[in-house]
Amino acid sequence: MSSSIYYRMLGHAVILSLHSGNSLVMFLSMEDESIMRDLDVRKMTSLQSMYLTVWNIAFQMSYFSLAFACDFLTVTGREHLISKNIRQFRHTFFSSLIFPIAGLIFTVFWPVFILNRELLFPEFIDKIFSFKSNFIMHFCILPAAIWELVFLPRPVPKTHRYNISIIVALFIVYNTVVIYTHHQRGLFPYPIFTMTYGTIYFPIFLVLMFFIGLTVYHAQWKLHSLVWGQEKLKQNKVKFS
Numbered sequence: 001m002s003s004s005i006y007y008r009m010l011g012h013a014v015i016l017s018l019h020s021g022n023s024l025v026m027f028l029s030m031e032d033e034s035i036m037r038d039l040d041v042r043k044m045t046s047l048q049s050m051y052l053t054v055w056n057i058a059f060q061m062s063y064f065s066l067a068f069a070c071d072f073l074t075v076t077g078r079e080h081l082i083s084k085n086i087r088q089f090r091h092t093f094f095s096s097l098i099f100p101i102a103g104l105i106f107t108v109f110w111p112v113f114i115l116n117r118e119l120l121f122p123e124f125i126d127k128i129f130s131f132k133s134n135f136i137m138h139f140c141i142l143p144a145a146i147w148e149l150v151f152l153p154r155p156v157p158k159t160h161r162y163n164i165s166i167i168v169a170l171f172i173v174y175n176t177v178v179i180y181t182h183h184q185r186g187l188f189p190y191p192i193f194t195m196t197y198g199t200i201y202f203p204i205f206l207v208l209m210f211f212i213g214l215t216v217y218h219a220q221w222k223l224h225s226l227v228w229g230q231e232k233l234k235q236n237k238v239k240f241s
Contacts, residue, residue: 004151004152004153005071005074005075005151006075007147007151008067008071008147008148008151008152009068009071009072009075011064011144011147011148011151012064012065012067012068012071012148013068014144015060015064015140015141015144016061016064016065016068018136018140019057019060019061019136020061022132022133022136022137023057025130025133026128026129026133029128029129030045030128032128035127035128038124038127040122040124041124041125041127041128043187044124044125044128044189045128046187047181047187047188047189050177050178050181050188050189051189051190052101052104052105052174053105053109053137053138055101055174056101056102056105056141057137057141059093059097059098059101060098060102060141060144060145062093063090063093063094063097063098064144064148066086066089066090066093067090067094067148067152070082070086070087070090091154091155092162092163092166094145094148094149094152094154095154095157095163095217095220096162096163096164096166096167096217097166097167097170098145098148099145099148099149099216099217099220100167100213100214100216100217100220101170101213102141102142102144102145103142103145103213103216103219103220104209104212104213104216105138105141105142106138106139106141106142107212107216108120108209108212109121109138110138110139112192113138118191119190119191119192119195120190120191120192121134122191146223149220149223149224149227150227153228154224156221156224156225160217160218163217164214164217167213167214167217171210171213175206178193182197192205
């Protein structure tokens with residue numbers, strides 16, 4: 001058994017602890033009546049399910065819980081309980097959603113936050129989310145994904161069509177939900193959407209986000225081949241988890 005499995009489990013435990021603890025802290029903040037008197041805060045909390053960051057946290061907690069369970073069964077000698085379909089699902093989940101979304105959020109959020117945070121993360125949000133919470137939601141997500149990539153051997157897909165189709169489906173579903181909510185309530189989760197909606201810049205921004213996500217998706221395989229060795233992976237010289 002490769003020692004990489006123990007490093008993976010350490011990463012799983014750390015990121016699950018961070019997300020769980022941070023979610024609890026944020027939930028308690030939203031129970032504070034003095035904070036919830038702020039109209040902007042109330043609007044923001046009512047749109048929680050519209051934030052890509054929240055979707056990402058849900059994806060990461062689901063994935064890392066599954067990954068920890070699989071690796072725990074392996075180290076306890078019950079690897080036979082993990083079906084081939086579950087292994088394939090784990091690899092696909094990570095490749096098509098976990099790494100691309102974490103990379104997209106990290107790549108877009110921090111430059112915008114530094115240059116003009118009002119476009120994505122207005123200052124009033126600090127009343128409910130501390131910088132530590134912000135750091136966990138928007139920074140720690142990528143190191144967690146990279147850690148998993150480094151210690152998880154995966155087969156290189158013969159074709160990327162299936163993974164990319166999942167990315168396209170998520171892009172369509174997410175933006176449909178956001179636009180539908182705007183038509184129903186007149187609200188967008190991100191100020192930049194409000195500023196650009198109805199102009200040519202809105203679709204340009206969405207297309208740009210899609211291609212950044214697609215670039216991150218392909219970049220993971222470059223990094224993966226550097227870590228594991230492309231030829232070894234193609235020749236199945238590495239045992240996949």
